Amino acid sequence: MPVTAHRFPLVSVAFEREVIPIETMMPAKVPDEKWRYVDKQGHGHFWKSTKLPTLEWIVTGTEWVGDEYGEDEYEIGEYRCRLCAEVVEPARRSEYGPRTIHGLGRFTVTIDGEEFLLTEDEYAQSVDTWKQSLRKIRD
Numbered sequence: 001m002p003v004t005a006h007r008f009p010l011v012s013v014a015f016e017r018e019v020i021p022i023e024t025m026m027p028a029k030v031p032d033e034k035w036r037y038v039d040k041q042g043h044g045h046f047w048k049s050t051k052l053p054t055l056e057w058i059v060t061g062t063e064w065v066g067d068e069y070g071e072d073e074y075e076i077g078e079y080r081c082r083l084c085a086e087v088v089e090p091a092r093r094s095e096y097g098p099r100t101i102h103g104l105g106r107f108t109v110t111i112d113g114e115e116f117l118l119t120e121d122e123y124a125q126s127v128d129t130w131k132q133s134l135r136k137i138r139d
Contacts, residue, residue: 008110009114015105015108017102018104020101029092032092032093033046033047039086055079058080059080068070105119106118106119
């Protein structure tokens with residue numbers, strides 16, 4: 001029985017995220033990851049990195065801030081429990097001095113020695129396209 005040989009491409013994926021140094025004149029307000037709160041219904045709330053997985057931001061209005069050079073409209077709102085809608089004020093702490101923030105991320109996809117630079121959105125889109133192609137082949 002003849003055997004058909006297939007050459008599979010060599011593929012590698014690397015991810016890098018830009019780190020941006022910043023200095024502020026005033027302390028920055030950042031999530032207090034030690035904060036824990038239990039609302040009146042017994043639901044627990046906490047920070048997970050910079051996210052509040054048990055709370056949702058509800059827009060309650062807008063506010064105009066401006067001067068003689070222009071005006072901007074900002075949304076105002078409150079955090080509410082996803083289960084019972086109780087208003088919860090998550091704790092933040094002050095952070096002083098120079099710090100860094102995460103900038104844009106990029107993927108370097110290398111296929112048979114050819115490099116492709118992709119943003120996070122482009123990479124996600126390419127993975128979705130690849131999955132769809134494989135499903136078509138399989139079906």
